[in-house]
Amino acid sequence: MKCKICSNRIVGRKDKIFCSVRCKNYYHVNLRKATAMVVKELDIILHRNRSILLEIMGKKKTQCKVARVVLEKKKFRFKYHTHQNINSKGKTYHYLYDFAWMEFSNDEILIVKQPLVLKKK
Template identity: 75%
Template sequence: MDKRKCKICSKQVVGRNDKLFCSVKCKNYYHVNLRKVTNSHVKELDNILHRNRSILLEVLGKRKGQITVQRVVLEKKNFTFKYHTHLHVNSKGKTYHYVYDFAWMEFSNDEILIIRKEK
């Protein structure tokens, strides 16, 4: 018979073949700690994304549509260009970087087009 060991305490696991933990206590310990580690990384990234969105909202203001600004304007506000939620490539091959409902597109002359996606 196969002697499987618990992932937490290394005691022998009795029961189904796919069972990984010897008890509910070990199973809960594993998942609680996994969630703690995951939450800390996700929270850090989510803070960056929310700050980027806030910066785009501040720059665009109450305007409907779009605005073009110099890259330095966003850099001065500590915008982090490498973080975004998703990308869209239009029919002309231009890439829009999205942060939730805002998008920006970079031009070769250090200008940034900012748009807000309407619902």
């Protein structure tokens, strides 16, 4: 068997994939770096989308309808959300953390703010 990083011969257990702790650490550090770069870009988009919804809703409202054009002008990116749910009427709610939005019609978007519930440890 050869090391996944340096191609040196591996001595020891049959299921080992690295020849040393150094190669193992190198692999995992670089794997985390690559993941962090992608996640950072997505987090920026998600947080920007949430900020746009918060700006439109304000802090007091729990829901409102807004023209799709308003979101488009603010550069809201519709395909980015944290999760989604389909209600009993077949409408899809797209969530951004504590906000949800749904296409109410072709021109209107319904925005709903969910109360943020944090679990205690």
